[in-house]
Amino acid sequence: MSEPLLRVKGLRTEIPGGPGSVVAVDDLSFDIHQGEILGIVGESGSGKSMTALSIMGLVAPAGRVTAKRMEFDGWDLTGLDEAAMRRLRGREMAMIFQDPMTSLNPVLSIGFQLIEQLRWRLGLSRRQARRQAVELLGRVGISGAERRLDDYPHQFSGGMRQRVSIAMAISCEPKLLIADEATTALDVTIQAQITDLIMRLCEESGMSVMWISHDLGVVAGLCDRVNVMYAGRLAESADAMSLYAHSRHGYTRGLMKSVPRIDRRRQRLEAIAGRPPSLIDLPKTCPFEPRCAYSTPECGAKPAPRRNFGENHIAYCWADLPAEEGVE
Numbered sequence: 001m002s003e004p005l006l007r008v009k010g011l012r013t014e015i016p017g018g019p020g021s022v023v024a025v026d027d028l029s030f031d032i033h034q035g036e037i038l039g040i041v042g043e044s045g046s047g048k049s050m051t052a053l054s055i056m057g058l059v060a061p062a063g064r065v066t067a068k069r070m071e072f073d074g075w076d077l078t079g080l081d082e083a084a085m086r087r088l089r090g091r092e093m094a095m096i097f098q099d100p101m102t103s104l105n106p107v108l109s110i111g112f113q114l115i116e117q118l119r120w121r122l123g124l125s126r127r128q129a130r131r132q133a134v135e136l137l138g139r140v141g142i143s144g145a146e147r148r149l150d151d152y153p154h155q156f157s158g159g160m161r162q163r164v165s166i167a168m169a170i171s172c173e174p175k176l177l178i179a180d181e182a183t184t185a186l187d188v189t190i191q192a193q194i195t196d197l198i199m200r201l202c203e204e205s206g207m208s209v210m211w212i213s214h215d216l217g218v219v220a221g222l223c224d225r226v227n228v229m230y231a232g233r234l235a236e237s238a239d240a241m242s243l244y245a246h247s248r249h250g251y252t253r254g255l256m257k258s259v260p261r262i263d264r265r266r267q268r269l270e271a272i273a274g275r276p277p278s279l280i281d282l283p284k285t286c287p288f289e290p291r292c293a294y295s296t297p298e299c300g301a302k303p304a305p306r307r308n309f310g311e312n313h314i315a316y317c318w319a320d321l322p323a324e325e326g327v328e
């Protein structure tokens with residue numbers, strides 16, 4: 001296989017403060033290949049956004065981001081200064097933020113922001129940039145885009161703002177797009193339009209995507225591979241088909257059981273009991289053990305081993321999970 005576009009090894013993001021440091025991301029390793037869509041799922045607070053911000057070099061200055069390796073398209077991200085990072089951001093890698101107001105300036109019109117970005121990043125003339133801005137807004141489902149260019153962010157609904165920030169992120173044709181809950185606030189028809197657009201961009205221009213989402217259904221339909229995170233660590237990683245057919249980690253299994261499925265209508269949904277742990281001084285053993293339905297005596301005693309289950313499927317779990325009923 002070719003060299004990955006993004007290679008992350010041993011990423012750790014620590015945020016000091018209060019009684020102890022929060023380790024938001026701990027020893028995280030994964031790759032994203034060209035044209036690939038990698039999904040990141042996990043409960044609230046599991047470190048998904050922190051992973052994204054660490055790669056983009058956007059963790060607040062108090063945070064400490066370290067990695068054994070973090071390479072993007074031949075660049076060593078661990079050694080780049082802020083000016084070099086800024087050149088990569090927005091041109092080679094772009095991010096759609098969980099909160100769209102993060103990427104939109106409230107005192108500038110949508111059109112101005114998009115047009116200036118297109119002129120600056122792609123060197124287009126004002127007229128070309130305007131045409132492209134209208135086209136981009138149309139692609140993310142904003143109708144009458146020509147008339148909306150002079151509007152300010154507060155004149156758009158939340159879902160529309162989200163779509164404008166998606167348009168901003170893809171406007172410079174990045175090699176890597178990091179989308180943090182990009183479609184969570186959108187209704188299903190617009191959501192389908194956006195995921196369609198993302199897939200087309202990956203197929204046509206070889207864009208790679210890190211797709212962070214709570215929505216396991218959207219992830220199943222969109223992503224080639226999925227990383228499941230828990231308490232800042234990787235719990236399981238597999239291609240989407242094999243993860244959904246036979247998950248190998250107690251946490252993934254719990255997540256799957258809490259999602260309604262059309263083929264199991266009479267099955268009751270099961271919530272995962274308990275709450276995620278505090279990220280201060282977490283033991284090296286499996287952080288999910290206290291909540292896990294498949295816990296073994298080893299789980300609370302020794303760190304979970306990294307186990308391989310066929311090509312491209314790994315899980316940090318001691319237990320041998322049974323095949324899922326009605327799937328295999």
Ligand SMILES: Nc1ncnc2c1ncn2[C@@H]1O[C@H](COP(=O)(O)OP(=O)(O)OP(=O)(O)O)[C@@H](O)[C@H]1O
Pocket residue numbers: 015022023024042043044045046047048049050051060098279
């Ligand atoms: N600025 C900060 N200062 C201190 N701790 C933070 C800060 N930002 C995030 N954290 C902590 O880092 C951990 C991971 O947060 P992160 O935002 O990455 O979660 P997430 O998986 O994106 O959750 P969500 O699904 O709710 O967006 C959480 O425990 C959070 O409390």
Ligand SMILES: [Mg+2]
Pocket residue numbers: 048049050098180
């Ligand atoms: Mg988040």
